[in-house]
Amino acid sequence: LAKTTQPISMDSYEGQEVNITCSHNNIATNDYITWYQQFPSQGPRFIIQGYKTKVTNEVASLFIPADRKSSTLSLPRVSLSDTAVYYCLVVNDYKLSFGAGTTVTVRA
């Protein structure tokens, strides 16, 4: 299973855009890139998933370059409620392998 590397923590302010880059150098052809968000004492929540290029939904965008060795989650105009841990996963089978995640702290 491809290992992912992402920053341990990031700080931001309300209204700013937050970009979290994840490295997955050993990603395989069948792997999808998936991001989850987790608040304390709650289960992770699916944010977005993509295979290549760009994917956008109502909460985030995911940018994946052609070589797919990295990906960037973009959270537009964050608010205090976006303070959470964000996990980058590479998925292609029936289990999710979570890394340490990135703790994003949004300040007023």
Place this chain on the structure above:
Amino acid sequence: KAGVTQTPRYLIKTRGQQVTLSCSPISGHRSVSWYQQTPGQGLQFLFEYFSETQRNKGNFPGRFSGRQFSNSRSEMNVSTLELGDSALYLCASSVRGQGQNTEAFFGQGTRLTVV
């Protein structure tokens, strides 16, 4: 629609005891997976069931077991509890499995404390 329901939410057990946790997936979801989350090890995969069959298993000792019923509800059992089993146990359901192009829905978890 109703989300993934885990019961109980909190549990305190003594070392050596056994415990059973329950998970009711979203209606129509046939895949149920279990995860253990601790501050030191993070989120770790325990096992996954699909249509009553264990399809995948993580690196946990045999004290951790599970099963899935015909209505897709799942139970996880931990025998001979150890202090290190204290954790948040999360259940996730999905339509056919947490693989490509699919979304996993997590419950709020069961907080197990072993004393």
